[in-house]
Amino acid sequence: MLLGVYFLSVFYGDFEQLNLDKMSSTIGLTFIAIATTLMAFKVSFFLYKAYNYFKYKPIASVSDKELPTITVIVPAYNEGKQVWATLMSLDNSNYPKEKIQIISIDDGSKDDTWDWMLDAKTKLGDRLEIYQQPENQGKRHALYRGFNLGTGEIYVTVDSDSIVTEDTLRNLVSPFVKDDNCGAVAGNIRVLNNKKEMLPKMLDVSFVLSFEFVRSAESNLNSVLCTPGALAAYKSTAVHECLPQWINQTFMGQPSDIGEDRAMTNMILKQGKHVLFQKNAVAFTNVPEQYMGLYKMFIRWGRSNVRENLEMAKYVFTNFRAKGKSGTRILFISQFLKILMSYPLLISMLFFVMVHPLLFIGSTLVSIFVISTFSVLFFASQYKTTEGFWAYSYSILFTFGLFWITPYAIATANRRGWLTRGLEEKK
Numbered sequence: 001m002l003l004g005v006y007f008l009s010v011f012y013g014d015f016e017q018l019n020l021d022k023m024s025s026t027i028g029l030t031f032i033a034i035a036t037t038l039m040a041f042k043v044s045f046f047l048y049k050a051y052n053y054f055k056y057k058p059i060a061s062v063s064d065k066e067l068p069t070i071t072v073i074v075p076a077y078n079e080g081k082q083v084w085a086t087l088m089s090l091d092n093s094n095y096p097k098e099k100i101q102i103i104s105i106d107d108g109s110k111d112d113t114w115d116w117m118l119d120a121k122t123k124l125g126d127r128l129e130i131y132q133q134p135e136n137q138g139k140r141h142a143l144y145r146g147f148n149l150g151t152g153e154i155y156v157t158v159d160s161d162s163i164v165t166e167d168t169l170r171n172l173v174s175p176f177v178k179d180d181n182c183g184a185v186a187g188n189i190r191v192l193n194n195k196k197e198m199l200p201k202m203l204d205v206s207f208v209l210s211f212e213f214v215r216s217a218e219s220n221l222n223s224v225l226c227t228p229g230a231l232a233a234y235k236s237t238a239v240h241e242c243l244p245q246w247i248n249q250t251f252m253g254q255p256s257d258i259g260e261d262r263a264m265t266n267m268i269l270k271q272g273k274h275v276l277f278q279k280n281a282v283a284f285t286n287v288p289e290q291y292m293g294l295y296k297m298f299i300r301w302g303r304s305n306v307r308e309n310l311e312m313a314k315y316v317f318t319n320f321r322a323k324g325k326s327g328t329r330i331l332f333i334s335q336f337l338k339i340l341m342s343y344p345l346l347i348s349m350l351f352f353v354m355v356h357p358l359l360f361i362g363s364t365l366v367s368i369f370v371i372s373t374f375s376v377l378f379f380a381s382q383y384k385t386t387e388g389f390w391a392y393s394y395s396i397l398f399t400f401g402l403f404w405i406t407p408y409a410i411a412t413a414n415r416r417g418w419l420t421r422g423l424e425e426k427k
Helices: 002-012 026-055 082-091 113-127 139-149 168-178 198-220 236-247 260-270 291-312 325-340 342-355 357-383 387-401 405-411
Strands: 070-076 100-106 128-132 154-158 162-164 182-191 231-235 274-285
Touching: 026 198, 026 325, 070 082, 070 139, 070 168, 082 100, 082 113, 082 162, 100 113, 100 139, 113 128, 128 139, 139 154, 139 236, 139 260, 154 168, 154 236, 168 182, 168 231, 168 274, 182 198, 182 260, 198 274, 198 291, 198 357, 198 387, 231 236, 231 260, 231 274, 236 260, 260 274, 260 291, 291 325, 291 405, 325 342, 325 405, 342 357, 342 405, 357 387
Parallel strands: 070 100, 070 154, 100 128, 182 274
Antiparallel strands: 154 231, 162 274, 182 231
């Protein structure tokens, strides 16, 4: 929105209505100065990401002989038949059967999830191990059990509402063979349930930009900031080096029961390991179809982002890696500024809504058009469809319906709870 106001002030010269042309208008001048500075930073950072995006190339699959042994861990809670479909897709992978161990853990489900896991076990036999938690303890504890049961050189985590393609697993773990310092790899996440409802269609376009542009750029810097829970791989030695800290992690004296993926990524980056992205390792996952489920998911992500940026601040400016630290630091600064500026931006938005609603609407629409058009063009270049136009509606929804997420997440960062499933929110 600040960017839009800046554009309007430059191109239309509409200073009189806001008294921005008068030296007495301190607020107006300050606002334009902030908008100009933020625009310059955003443009510079975008060009920096674009440069790294164009340098990125996914690593091609290595041979069957070179592939490491892997343990695939699938935690499940109240997933019903979907967990069965997830396990079947994993078994259909073209990964050497003698090198793969599949473990699924029912985290105290209250529906028929365990029955579907038993059915999968009947069909897959020794290729699948299934376990039950005594009660719902949260995804982190289910993964922890899997990490301790796993025998593979690489651990792969897959959400129980995700489907992988035939080549996903071998593409996902190939970077560990090519890069000895690789500690983790993020998969490429697309939306599974995007055929009917509008929100999943919007999120699919958003995911393509988030993964195939942003994480590609981060990967070129060896510093993907978050490996997604839906599909990620970790070197087992790197996991066990931080496993006690990870399972016992707290924030403001409370156990951390959210953000397990971002926390694991952060701890592996802290070890000096590379964290990469594989565009050719794809998983399709279910996302919320209604507004309530969407904002709860974003709140969870927002709280995790606040917590892990604070943790990252403790080491990112130290000698945590032999070389290639500057890119990680730039990515951190960008993330931290988004958090730092959330309240000033919110206050500025409310100020202009009250003082000049027409300028607010105009500047917002300009911002949406400029930013979303890139998403539309990027999606079209990757998949040759017009589905990218959902980026416009998603930006409108985010601007007017989800603008409050980051400020709220900051204010409630100490609260626990998964919100959308499992453990309830706790103060």
